[in-house]
Amino acid sequence: MLEVEGLTVAPPAGHDPPILNDVSLALAPGQVVGLVGESGSGKSTLARCLLRLEAPLCIHAGRILLNGRDLVGLSRGEMRRLRGRQIAMVQQDPAAALDPIFTLGSQLREFADTHARDLVDAPSERANGRNGQGLEGRIDALLAGVGIDRPGRRHRQFPHQWSRGMLQRTLLAMAAWPAPPLLILDEPTASLDPPIADRLLLDLQQTVTERRLAVLLITHDLAVAAQVCQSIAVLYRGRIVESGAARTILSNPSHDYTRALVASADW
Ligand SMILES: Nc1ncnc2c1ncn2[C@@H]1O[C@H](COP(=O)(O)OP(=O)(O)O)[C@@H](O)[C@H]1O
Ligand SMILES: [Mg+2]
Numbered sequence: 001m002l003e004v005e006g007l008t009v010a011p012p013a014g015h016d017p018p019i020l021n022d023v024s025l026a027l028a029p030g031q032v033v034g035l036v037g038e039s040g041s042g043k044s045t046l047a048r049c050l051l052r053l054e055a056p057l058c059i060h061a062g063r064i065l066l067n068g069r070d071l072v073g074l075s076r077g078e079m080r081r082l083r084g085r086q087i088a089m090v091q092q093d094p095a096a097a098l099d100p101i102f103t104l105g106s107q108l109r110e111f112a113d114t115h116a117r118d119l120v121d122a123p124s125e126r127a128n129g130r131n132g133q134g135l136e137g138r139i140d141a142l143l144a145g146v147g148i149d150r151p152g153r154r155h156r157q158f159p160h161q162w163s164r165g166m167l168q169r170t171l172l173a174m175a176a177w178p179a180p181p182l183l184i185l186d187e188p189t190a191s192l193d194p195p196i197a198d199r200l201l202l203d204l205q206q207t208v209t210e211r212r213l214a215v216l217l218i219t220h221d222l223a224v225a226a227q228v229c230q231s232i233a234v235l236y237r238g239r240i241v242e243s244g245a246a247r248t249i250l251s252n253p254s255h256d257y258t259r260a261l262v263a264s265a266d267w
């Protein structure tokens with residue numbers, strides 16, 4: 001479904017070495033691919049490129065094929081129509097994705113209104129007969145699905161009144177709601193307590209199974225990658241230095257940097 005081929009990204013005037021250097025990566029539906037690498041290796045830059053939000057950097061070479069269509073050649077308008085529907089991303093900082101001066105309820109409603117045509121209810125919601133209940137009820141069902149009780153009261157609260165774990169799980173559920181074929185999660189468990197991080201990863205696995213999304217999971221935490229990814233690509237200074245089945249890479253890393261990562265992992 002997603003094939004990145006030879007992607008090279010640098011400031012417009014060029015940069016030696018480039019920030020992303022000849023990066024290739026592939027993703028299939030129902031698959032979670034981990035993109036791991038130390039801070040500054042280019043993970044978030046790659047995520048932004050997939051949504052064509054790379055400016056002020058430039059794509060100097062390479063292709064980003066989504067179902068055979070090269071995103072590098074698309075206009076701004078064409079990309080705008082794809083974002084949210086075909087490719088969705090949960091950014092590194094959940095608070096930055098929300099507006100601090102509007103209630104969660106109004107932001108959830110705005111999101112649901114914008115994507116109303118594309119929203120898909122989880123099979124578990126349909127089984128509970130919760131379909132056909134209007135947007136408000138569907139928003140409540142979405143929140144209940146991520147363990148947020150008394151959603152009605154929660155609607156009147158502002159982002160700072162929610163914990164980071166609640167925001168992160170809600171943003172993940174929102175991003176997956178229109179069932180975009182490709183979902184990018186940038187460090188979704190960073191700074192979450194381990195039990196909350198575990199719950200988020202369980203939400204993710206359930207979503208992937210139910211909706212057959214392809215997920216690019218960015219993390220600097222190998223334990224997280226080991227828990228949910230079928231395959232892993234290791235980014236080091238803008239280059240993919242190793243990629244393949246998660247089990248193989250974690251048990252038998254071949255690149256020096258990956259060996260160091262595995263040796264320092266906390267599991
Ligand atoms: N707009 C930019 N101009 C110049 N350098 C940038 C720009 N954006 C990111 N970089 C550089 O690209 C490198 C990769 O950054 P980033 O993708 O955020 O890494 P990661 O997400 O892996 O921590 C860093 O060295 C960063 O300073
Ligand atoms: Mg980053």
